[in-house]
Amino acid sequence: MARTATAPIEAPAATTPSGNALLVTVILGTVFLLFMAFLNVVKPADGAPAGNLFNEDNLLYVALILYSSAAALYIGFGVTGVDKYVRFASYATMIGFAANTLAAGHRWYSAGHPPFASIYEMLLSFVWTLAALTLFAERKYGVKIIGTITMPLAVTGVILMQLLSSAVRPLVPALQSTWLHIHVSLAMLAYAACALSFALAMMFLIKDKMKTETFLAFTSAMTAAIYFGVLTRFERWGGLNVIAWDFQNKEEVFLQRGVRLFVTIPDLGWLFALVLLAAAAPLAFYGWAKWRKNDSSLVIANRALFISIALQIVALGAFVLRARNSAYPALDADGQLVTTSLSASPFILTGVLSGVFASLLYLMMYWRRPDLERLLPSAEVLDRVTYKTIGIAFPLLTAMIAAGAYWANRTWGSYWSWDPKETWAAITWLVYAGYLHMRVTRGWRGRRAAYFAILGFAVVMFTFFGVTYLLPGLHAYA
Amino acid sequence: MAAKQNIWDRAFRVLASLKTGITLLILVGIACATGTFILQRPITEPENMLRAYSPQTLQWLDRLRLTDIYHAPWFILLLAALGVSIICASIDRFPKAWRMIARPYMRTDVHFRSALPMQAHFAAGNASQALMAAEKAMKHAGLRPRRVVENDEVSLYAERNLLSVFSVYVVHTSLLLILAGGIVDAIYGYHGYVTLNKGQSTDQIELRTGENKKLPFTLRCDGAGQENYADGSPKKYWSDLVVLENGRETLKKQIIVNDPLVTHGIRFYQSGYGQSGELESVKFYVTTPGGSPTQVTLAGKNPVQLADGSTLRIAGFIPDAAVREGEIYAKSNNLNNPAFELAVTSPKTAAGERLWLVPTVQPTVQAKESGVTIAIKSFDDVQTTPFTGLQVSHEPGQWAVWAGCLLMAVGMIMAFYLVHQRYWAVAYEDAKTGGTVLWIGTVADKNRDHFQERFDELAKNIREQVAQPARELTHA
Numbered sequence: 001m002a003r004t005a006t007a008p009i010e011a012p013a014a015t016t017p018s019g020n021a022l023l024v025t026v027i028l029g030t031v032f033l034l035f036m037a038f039l040n041v042v043k044p045a046d047g048a049p050a051g052n053l054f055n056e057d058n059l060l061y062v063a064l065i066l067y068s069s070a071a072a073l074y075i076g077f078g079v080t081g082v083d084k085y086v087r088f089a090s091y092a093t094m095i096g097f098a099a100n101t102l103a104a105g106h107r108w109y110s111a112g113h114p115p116f117a118s119i120y121e122m123l124l125s126f127v128w129t130l131a132a133l134t135l136f137a138e139r140k141y142g143v144k145i146i147g148t149i150t151m152p153l154a155v156t157g158v159i160l161m162q163l164l165s166s167a168v169r170p171l172v173p174a175l176q177s178t179w180l181h182i183h184v185s186l187a188m189l190a191y192a193a194c195a196l197s198f199a200l201a202m203m204f205l206i207k208d209k210m211k212t213e214t215f216l217a218f219t220s221a222m223t224a225a226i227y228f229g230v231l232t233r234f235e236r237w238g239g240l241n242v243i244a245w246d247f248q249n250k251e252e253v254f255l256q257r258g259v260r261l262f263v264t265i266p267d268l269g270w271l272f273a274l275v276l277l278a279a280a281a282p283l284a285f286y287g288w289a290k291w292r293k294n295d296s297s298l299v300i301a302n303r304a305l306f307i308s309i310a311l312q313i314v315a316l317g318a319f320v321l322r323a324r325n326s327a328y329p330a331l332d333a334d335g336q337l338v339t340t341s342l343s344a345s346p347f348i349l350t351g352v353l354s355g356v357f358a359s360l361l362y363l364m365m366y367w368r369r370p371d372l373e374r375l376l377p378s379a380e381v382l383d384r385v386t387y388k389t390i391g392i393a394f395p396l397l398t399a400m401i402a403a404g405a406y407w408a409n410r411t412w413g414s415y416w417s418w419d420p421k422e423t424w425a426a427i428t429w430l431v432y433a434g435y436l437h438m439r440v441t442r443g444w445r446g447r448r449a450a451y452f453a454i455l456g457f458a459v460v461m462f463t464f465f466g467v468t469y470l471l472p473g474l475h476a477y478a
Numbered sequence: 479m480a481a482k483q484n485i486w487d488r489a490f491r492v493l494a495s496l497k498t499g500i501t502l503l504i505l506v507g508i509a510c511a512t513g514t515f516i517l518q519r520p521i522t523e524p525e526n527m528l529r530a531y532s533p534q535t536l537q538w539l540d541r542l543r544l545t546d547i548y549h550a551p552w553f554i555l556l557l558a559a560l561g562v563s564i565i566c567a568s569i570d571r572f573p574k575a576w577r578m579i580a581r582p583y584m585r586t587d588v589h590f591r592s593a594l595p596m597q598a599h600f601a602a603g604n605a606s607q608a609l610m611a612a613e614k615a616m617k618h619a620g621l622r623p624r625r626v627v628e629n630d631e632v633s634l635y636a637e638r639n640l641l642s643v644f645s646v647y648v649v650h651t652s653l654l655l656i657l658a659g660g661i662v663d664a665i666y667g668y669h670g671y672v673t674l675n676k677g678q679s680t681d682q683i684e685l686r687t688g689e690n691k692k693l694p695f696t697l698r699c700d701g702a703g704q705e706n707y708a709d710g711s712p713k714k715y716w717s718d719l720v721v722l723e724n725g726r727e728t729l730k731k732q733i734i735v736n737d738p739l740v741t742h743g744i745r746f747y748q749s750g751y752g753q754s755g756e757l758e759s760v761k762f763y764v765t766t767p768g769g770s771p772t773q774v775t776l777a778g779k780n781p782v783q784l785a786d787g788s789t790l791r792i793a794g795f796i797p798d799a800a801v802r803e804g805e806i807y808a809k810s811n812n813l814n815n816p817a818f819e820l821a822v823t824s825p826k827t828a829a830g831e832r833l834w835l836v837p838t839v840q841p842t843v844q845a846k847e848s849g850v851t852i853a854i855k856s857f858d859d860v861q862t863t864p865f866t867g868l869q870v871s872h873e874p875g876q877w878a879v880w881a882g883c884l885l886m887a888v889g890m891i892m893a894f895y896l897v898h899q900r901y902w903a904v905a906y907e908d909a910k911t912g913g914t915v916l917w918i919g920t921v922a923d924k925n926r927d928h929f930q931e932r933f934d935e936l937a938k939n940i941r942e943q944v945a946q947p948a949r950e951l952t953h954a
Binding site: 177384391392394395398399402405406409410411412413414415416418420423424426427430431433434437438441442467 | 496499500503504506507510511513514518548660669735736737738745747749869870871873876879880883886887890891894927
């Protein structure tokens with residue numbers, strides 16, 4: 001009982017190693033993967049003729065490798081505290097960004113329109129904007145560590161892209177409009193700015209000496225919420241209801257207009273329920289510790305987080321394996337048996353990956369908080385920069401909504417039809433308007449402003465993912 | 479009398495407060511969100527509503543208007559309350575902003591000067607020379623300083639981006655404009671649909687609410703079509719539309735998706751296209767006995783002479799046929815499964831014979847008595863009158879909405895990127911040392927860190943300017 005009730009959890013002290021081991025490993029790994037990819041294109045294993053070296057897929061793969069290296073180095077810094085990782089991570093981001101730009105440019109050229117016409121292209125643009133903003137934030141604001149949050153997000157995006165159909169579909173008539181391009185560009189910029197403000201608000205909380213265990217509670221709550229969201233599709237005694245995904249065409253299967261086909265994956269539901277419990281456990285222990293003013297429970301809470309991470313990785317693996325190799329029979333609109341091969345429903349994969357990344361980021365903070373704080377600008381600067389970023393995001397959001405309304409009016413004759421996506425975009429706008437009001441008129445700064453910014457981004461994420469994947473599932477008829 | 483004023487006063491205070499505004503904002507947000515979780519009536523089919531909710535739940539949801547939130551009276555009331563709170567808040571705060579223009583604070587006093595966060599002062603030789611130096615430096619920095627004279631004391635005052643003080647009011651006014659536009663459209667606007675076959679005209683449309691609406695003109699469709707890309711996906715839908723008033727053609731336009739026809743404030747949008755059930759022409763491959771297959775095009779009910787003297791005509795046409803137990807039924811009027819009733823007369827036989835050709839069942843049939851074989855090679859050879867589906871909308875309030883959006887853009891640029899700055903320069907005698915002191919100060923309403931830098935630079939410039947003449951004096 002040597003600890004006093006008010007002492008925060010201390011991270012185990014460790015000497016910082018020279019850091020060359022990880023750096024060399026990452027560099028060698030990157031070179032190796034690039035070389036293998038190069039060989040695969042120039043001399044394909046199955047004897048097919050040599051492919052074009054600089055096509056979009058290859059460039060994107062290069063970007064993926066480099067973003068992954070950057071993410072690894074950023075997180076590696078977090079774990080070991082070696083400064084030079086951040087520098088090399090920055091280089092990796094720059095090269096990855098160059099490859100990404102070439103890929104996007106190639107896509108634009110071959111499709112004949114800017115990359116906004118399908119979710120694949122939207123992700124391509126989003127990942128590009130994320131990398132651009134990361135580099136911009138590093139240069140302009142000097143926040144070098146922002147890559148720890150944005151790079152894993154970019155990696156998730158590129159992985160998601162591999163699962164989605166990359167066919168260049170010529171634009172159907174409804175999409176042949178300049179206003180569409182304007183609307184989507186604004187959306188990309190606005191969401192990226194919101195993501196940046198979220199990252200800055202998190203960093204503010206770190207620098208503002210928010211207790212490590214509060215971060216634990218947040219991470220645990222977020223992960224539990226993700227698994228809870230996935231498990232709203234828990235049905236049929238242990239099965240997990242997933243939106244059926246046609247692997248050949250890489251699209252959802254519809255029974256009729258607007259009604260998606262759901263397929264039950266047996267047993268996976270139980271695994272996810274177990275992971276939900278494990279993910280919520282740290283939060284429960286945190287609550288107990290706060291109620292009983294008992295610090296030893298906090299130690300148990302942190303241990304519970306390790307178990308939670310391990311189980312989340314197991315869940316990720318199980319889902320990917322189950323989804324990749326198995327075909328699940330389902331009945332289509334005419335009552336015919338259709339074998340749909342599930343290639344991880346993007347929503348669930350994104351959710352699980354985000355949970356894993358968030359937990360890893362927390363670990364990084366737990367082990368390396370003093371080093372992180374050293375690398376960050378002052379809390380006051382972070383607070384101000386968060387506000388400035390939202391000062392950019394909010395007008396972009398407004399313009400995005402207005403452009404979308406104008407486009408809808410020109411195409412369908414109605415500028416606002418209370419469509420869920422539209423409505424949630426409006427709610428996002430209201431939340432950020434609330435932030436600005438509280439800050440400018442009430443003088444809310446610091447903690448409360450940071451919470452508001454984080455809430456805003458949560459709503460952005462729901463608008464982007466939840467509306468497309470959660471809401472339709474609410475009233476499934478299959 | 480005083481008590482009554484008190485109530486109105488208090489009510490106004492509550493309405494104008496930020497707390498009310500934020501509360502209303504939150505309530506509107508929650509209401510909007512609820513509408514995305516609960517199935518909404520006009521969009522969802524009634525049968526799906528019954529499948530999703532139990533009858534009791536549905537009854538309660540309907541009673542509370544939760545199944546049509548966005549048109550529910552309480553939602554509209556919420557939006558109206560938000561509008562009222564915006565108006566009250568603006569009225570409450572506007573006088574203060576107006577005072578910035580009407581009575582700018584040009585002359586500072588000692589207390590104000592000492593309290594300013596961004597200020598600098600230094601020793602100067604001569605009051606008027608110091609002020610001149612300050613004026614010069616300010617002009618160099620792009621400001622336009624004014625001389626303020628009071629009781630023989632001269633000071634300087636410069637101001638920039640005064641209009642940005644009103645940016646908040648511009649943004650809120652634009653919001654009110656948009657709300658007003660929405661309300662006008664909700665009351666006076668309508669949306670509907672109309673389908674026209676090629677050559678057909680109409681003066682009525684069917685509204686989304688189900689009722690019919692008469693148009694002040696007649697709309698005629700002279701043609702409709704679809705162009706596809708190489709892979710078969712649609713590239714372009716088009717319709718040739720003509721507007722007729724009192725029999726005269728007043729407007730003619732070919733519309734495509736994203737480019738509507740606008741007349742009398744009503745807009746017609748290219749929405750759908752298809753083949754109707756009216757047969758225009760069909761291409762058959764006909765083989766007479768002993769002959770080779772020849773292409774024969776039939777249009778309408780007129781018979782066509784064949785090589786051996788037989789005639790072929792279309793006696794009947796079903797666009798969407800269902801074959802059951804040897805009988806042919808018409809399933810719908812859409813061109814899904816065409817079936818042709820053919821009448822063949824042959825010089826050999828006296829009476830004609832009839833037979834059915836259903837291409838999806840059997841693309842080639844032979845008339846038994848005359849021996850004529852009729853075949854269809856492809857569905858592209860079956861031409862029916864095209865029809866076009868048009869979305870119709872009348873939105874008189876949309877101009878307020880677009881004006882509001884533009885105004886909001888202007889307001890936001892003003893609010894976020896134009897900074898209202900005020901500069902003062904005063905020369906006074908320092909009581910302690912007896913020398914002249916030049917004081918400069920500035921206030922910026924946002925982006926203070928950036929302005930701190932700019933101000934420091936200005937102060938440095940002035941300091942140099944002020945120091946020079948003093949040096950000259952000593953050197954001379």
